[in-house]
Amino acid sequence: MARYDLPDEAWMIIQSLLPAEPAIPHAGRPWAEHRKIINGMFWILCSGAPWRDLHERYVPWKTVYNRFNRWSKSGVINIIFNRLLSALDAHGLVEWSATALDGSNIRALKCAAGAPKKHPDIAGDNGLGRSRGGFGTKIHLATDGSGLPLNILLSTVQAHESQFALRLLDGSGVQRHNGSMKRRGYAVLADKAYSGHALRNEMKRKGIKAVIPRKTNEKMASDGRSRFASDAYRHRNVVERCFGRLKEYRHIATRYDKTARNYLSMVKLGCIRLFYKKLYN
Numbered sequence: 001m002a003r004y005d006l007p008d009e010a011w012m013i014i015q016s017l018l019p020a021e022p023a024i025p026h027a028g029r030p031w032a033e034h035r036k037i038i039n040g041m042f043w044i045l046c047s048g049a050p051w052r053d054l055h056e057r058y059v060p061w062k063t064v065y066n067r068f069n070r071w072s073k074s075g076v077i078n079i080i081f082n083r084l085l086s087a088l089d090a091h092g093l094v095e096w097s098a099t100a101l102d103g104s105n106i107r108a109l110k111c112a113a114g115a116p117k118k119h120p121d122i123a124g125d126n127g128l129g130r131s132r133g134g135f136g137t138k139i140h141l142a143t144d145g146s147g148l149p150l151n152i153l154l155s156t157v158q159a160h161e162s163q164f165a166l167r168l169l170d171g172s173g174v175q176r177h178n179g180s181m182k183r184r185g186y187a188v189l190a191d192k193a194y195s196g197h198a199l200r201n202e203m204k205r206k207g208i209k210a211v212i213p214r215k216t217n218e219k220m221a222s223d224g225r226s227r228f229a230s231d232a233y234r235h236r237n238v239v240e241r242c243f244g245r246l247k248e249y250r251h252i253a254t255r256y257d258k259t260a261r262n263y264l265s266m267v268k269l270g271c272i273r274l275f276y277k278k279l280y281n
Helices: 008-015 034-047 061-074 076-090 161-170 197-205 226-246 260-280
Strands: 099-108 129-131 134-143 149-156 187-189 209-211
Touching: 008 034, 008 076, 008 260, 034 061, 034 260, 061 076, 061 260, 076 260, 099 161, 099 226, 134 161, 134 226, 134 260, 149 161, 149 260, 161 197, 187 226, 197 209, 209 226, 226 260
Parallel strands: 099 187, 187 209
Antiparallel strands: 099 134, 129 134, 134 149
């Protein structure tokens, strides 16, 4: 087994979530097995190499890229992400004591710009923009209390994190075996950039503790809750550590993908690797 390939126990879970393979070979090029395809995707994810430089041990690069693009568009990668997260929750490995939020800027190369608008799902800026740090995109991340990814959004690099807080929280959820949905933790941990009346009022309405330091121009809390916030805030760095683990995958640390959809799928492939390592460690 090559360095980045799926171990057997992880493949047993993921295999059932992939589209059915043809029982009878069709005419033309021989069918490439899903396992070889997904191992090729992980090689690209971890190495950061261009698709055309895919290692020769895998099937032709165009076959791997086309299937990645198809799975990204049809939601297959998102399904694997959600199912593995549900499996972690079923094993009691998701820490629901808190939800941590943060954003991180990602440098994008010029090959990521200029996606042709041939399809209705490829439109707008594709999460690319410019700031003082240069050309790039921003990942908005919500994690559980231990640093496991729960939800991911993309935006232009100049977008402010606070604009995406409620969308991150509303999109965080785990489907449980009894049909119920577990939405979020009992507290929200975030840095000062997220501080604002709109988010605090929404957290209060939903009965969620907002552990967010106040800005200097905000009125300080007078209800005796500041000590709790100070104690709980020490655990906010779990989301920063999660970013650090994801950026070890070179195709996440630098954006090469033209479309936001495909780059987000790459980020979720990185999360999938974190999930199955957590399940089997």
